[in-house]
Amino acid sequence: MDPLRTICAEPLDQASGVPLYQQLKLRIMGLIASHSIDEATPLPPESRICEELGLSRSTVRRCFQDLVEEGRVVRRRGKGTFVARYQLGATSDVAMNFSARVEALGKVPTSKILSFRQVPATGTLRERLRLAEGEPVWEVRRLRLADGVPMETNKACVPVRFCPGLTRERLSRSLYSSIAEDSGLLPAYEDAYVDAIVLDSAEAKALGQRRGAPAMRVVRTTFDAQMVPFEVAVLVRRADANRLHLRLGPEGSTVALENS
Amino acid sequence: MDPLRTICAEPLDQASGVPLYQQLKLRIMGLIASHSIDEATPLPPESRICEELGLSRSTVRRCFQDLVEEGRVVRRRGKGTFVARYQLGATSDVAMNFSARVEALGKVPTSKILSFRQVPATGTLRERLRLAEGEPVWEVRRLRLADGVPMETNKACVPVRFCPGLTRERLSRSLYSSIAEDSGLLPAYEDAYVDAIVLDSAEAKALGQRRGAPAMRVVRTTFDAQMVPFEVAVLVRRADANRLHLRLGPEGSTVALENS
Numbered sequence: 263m264d265p266l267r268t269i270c271a272e273p274l275d276q277a278s279g280v281p282l283y284q285q286l287k288l289r290i291m292g293l294i295a296s297h298s299i300d301e302a303t304p305l306p307p308e309s310r311i312c313e314e315l316g317l318s319r320s321t322v323r324r325c326f327q328d329l330v331e332e333g334r335v336v337r338r339r340g341k342g343t344f345v346a347r348y349q350l351g352a353t354s355d356v357a358m359n360f361s362a363r364v365e366a367l368g369k370v371p372t373s374k375i376l377s378f379r380q381v382p383a384t385g386t387l388r389e390r391l392r393l394a395e396g397e398p399v400w401e402v403r404r405l406r407l408a409d410g411v412p413m414e415t416n417k418a419c420v421p422v423r424f425c426p427g428l429t430r431e432r433l434s435r436s437l438y439s440s441i442a443e444d445s446g447l448l449p450a451y452e453d454a455y456v457d458a459i460v461l462d463s464a465e466a467k468a469l470g471q472r473r474g475a476p477a478m479r480v481v482r483t484t485f486d487a488q489m490v491p492f493e494v495a496v497l498v499r500r501a502d503a504n505r506l507h508l509r510l511g512p513e514g515s516t517v518a519l520e521n522s
Numbered sequence: 523m524d525p526l527r528t529i530c531a532e533p534l535d536q537a538s539g540v541p542l543y544q545q546l547k548l549r550i551m552g553l554i555a556s557h558s559i560d561e562a563t564p565l566p567p568e569s570r571i572c573e574e575l576g577l578s579r580s581t582v583r584r585c586f587q588d589l590v591e592e593g594r595v596v597r598r599r600g601k602g603t604f605v606a607r608y609q610l611g612a613t614s615d616v617a618m619n620f621s622a623r624v625e626a627l628g629k630v631p632t633s634k635i636l637s638f639r640q641v642p643a644t645g646t647l648r649e650r651l652r653l654a655e656g657e658p659v660w661e662v663r664r665l666r667l668a669d670g671v672p673m674e675t676n677k678a679c680v681p682v683r684f685c686p687g688l689t690r691e692r693l694s695r696s697l698y699s700s701i702a703e704d705s706g707l708l709p710a711y712e713d714a715y716v717d718a719i720v721l722d723s724a725e726a727k728a729l730g731q732r733r734g735a736p737a738m739r740v741v742r743t744t745f746d747a748q749m750v751p752f753e754v755a756v757l758v759r760r761a762d763a764n765r766l767h768l769r770l771g772p773e774g775s776t777v778a779l780e781n782s
Contacts, residue, residue: 451771455780458718458736458761476718476736487772501718506766511711512747514774520715 265299266306268292270314282317283324288443290329294345295442295449296435297362304342305335334448360406360414361436367521369408376403376415376468378430380422387419390483390494398422402433405468408521412469413503418495441493447486449493454482456506459498469500476501525559526566528552530574542577543584550589552703554605556696557622564602565595594708620666620674621696627781629668636663636675636728638690640682647679650743650754658682662693665728668781672729673763678755701753707746709753714742716766719758729760736761 274285293299308322326343329335336346364371382396391399400420406413418437420428424445425437432440441447459479466473477498484493507518534545553559568582586603589595596606624631642656651659660680666673678697680688684705685697692700701707719739726733740757767778 452768454768454770455765456716456738456768457765458738460720460734460736474720474734476720478718505715505717508712508714508716508777510714510777515777517768517770517775517777 265293265303266310266314268296268298269306269311274315274317283321283328286311286315286317286322286325287328288446290325291334291446291448292436292439292443294334295438297438299345301345304344307342360416363519363521364406364408364413367408370410372407372410373434374405374407375430375433376405378402378433381419383419383421387494391419391421391491393421400425400428402437404433412500413521414497414499415465415468416495416497418493420493424492437493445492447490447492449484450487451485451489452482453485454480456480458501461498465498469498471500471502478504478506525553525563526570526574528556528558529566529571534575534577543581543588546571546575546577546582546585547588548703548706550585551594551706551708552696552699554594555698555702555708557698559605561605564604567602620676623779623781624666624668624673627668630670632667632670633694634665634667635690635693636665638662638693641679643679643681647754651679651681651751653681660685660688662697664693672760673781674757674759675725675728676755676757678753680753684752697753705752707750707752709744710747711745711749712742713745714740716740718761721758725758729758731760731762738764738766 269286269289274282276282278285290305293305299305308319308326311317312319312322326335330337330343333346335343337343360373361371379401380398381401383391383393383399384395387399388395388397393399398421400418400422402416402418402420404416404418406416420437420441422428424447425441427444428437428440438449457479459477460474461469461471461477463473465471465477466475469477471477478501480495480497480499482493482495482497483491484495485491503521505520507520509516529546529549534542536542538545550565559565568579568586571577572579572582586595590597590603593606595603597603620633621631639661640658641661643651643653643659644655647659648655648657653659658681660678660682662676662678662680664676664678666676680697680701682688684707685701687704688697688700698709717739719737720734721729721731721737723733725731725737726735729737731737738759738761740755740759742753742755742757743751744753744755745751763781765780767780769776769778
């Protein structure tokens with residue numbers, strides 16, 4: 263994905279009440295959230311963004327100044343502006359989104375939306391997302407595929423107020439990008455429980471497995487850098503294609519999801 | 523477990539070719555490996571160990587001096603000598619041995635030895651333990667129980683040269699303590715793969731589950747502080763009683779095994 267094209271695909275909304283520098287900022291945060299740019303690749307130069315979007319230098323400068331001050335990007339003299347390492351979120355690649363992980367294996371990630379609706383937050387979902395009883399939440403069920411082969415089902419719940427403009431079309435790109443574009447929230451922390459289950463009929467059918475086959479289940483809450491929880495997801499991963507790799511030691515631990 | 527009693531349960535072997543300070547040192551390392559003493563509890567005073575084992579002050583002093591210089595224990599002025607935090611191994615309690623984890627829940631851990639034999643190292647086991655082809659390895663299969671309820675099966679393989687004097691009796695206490703007592707190796711790092719499986723008939727019977735029930739499998743290599751691999755273990759844990767808790771963030775990750 264070309265970052266310049268992603269940022270400048272559509273003109274900004276001159277009629278919106280949201281200042282142009284702020285609109286641009288949310289687009290860049292969406293790009294960061296999509297994990298389609300790493301910390302070694304410079305963001306497009308400010309001058310190119312000015313040209314493509316027909317913005318003044320001062321608007322683009324204000325946007326980048328904000329991103330620098332918030333610690334989301336860093337300037338390196340003579341090299342350009344880069345996504346801050348910290349903003350790439352959890353060090354572990356469990357955190358890395360499905361697409362980035364599959365692409366790293368040289369495969370093509372796709373996603374099929376199984377259902378997409380609003381539901382009222384109740385019970386543990388409400389508690390985990392710290393919402394008022396009944397506050398509306400997007401509930402998105404997706405099947406994630408690698409080279410067309412089903413790998414995991416994902417049921418994600420996100421408060422509507424963090425992504426009011428979510429659509430099927432935006433979802434088909436990236437949920438995290440949509441959230442970042444709408445509200446500036448980027449994933450930084452995860453709290454996840456992993457256990458082993460056997461697939462019921464519906465899950466087995468979705469994943470192209472037989473009923474009773476083993477699977478790894480992850481129940482995950484995702485937080486931004488200020489520890490605001492903004493997503494609860496249940497992931498069911500085929501056991502024959504996924505394993506966790508833990509490296510533990512006195513200096514710290516790493517956790518990686520590997521496709522076996 | 524009273525540390526003084528553990529260390530001084532039996533007299534040292536005066537006739538052995540191993541110096542007394544070295545014998546005492548290995549006993550203390552066995553105590554550390556058993557996880558029965560934490561970093562907040564002082565080791566028994568040198569004077570008490572002298573009395574109990576009938577050793578000279580200089581022998582005990584030499585032992586403690588060595589432990590301090592190797593970074594295994596630290597002296598705190600006016601408070602005593604404590605196990606160095608580093609020596610307690612991986613920060614994660616996946617590393618914590620089964621007994622310590624179960625005791626922390628207020629339950630009584632027990633272990634049943636299912637088999638205990640020597641086998642020649644071959645294939646991936648040989649590679650993981652960096653052994654010569656055919657080098658002898660202890661293969662120990664155990665069932666671990668909490669309050670008498672089967673929780674996991676554990677097949678551990680340890681090079682015989684790291685624990686030449688292993689017996690069923692010593693195994694019934696702690697495998698890691700036996701290794702530390704025989705060769706001074708303490709667990710510091712783990713490299714583990716976790717996946718989901720369904721139990722076959724034999725595993726299901728051992729764990730008191732039905733065949734086809736889900737389980738979490740861990741294949742783990744354990745290293746000492748110098749990255750010498752000294753154990754490869756396969757753990758099969760009942761899914762209904764075990765889950766992993768992952769906390770991931772830009773400052774680092776923690777992994778905890780929780781009994782659910």
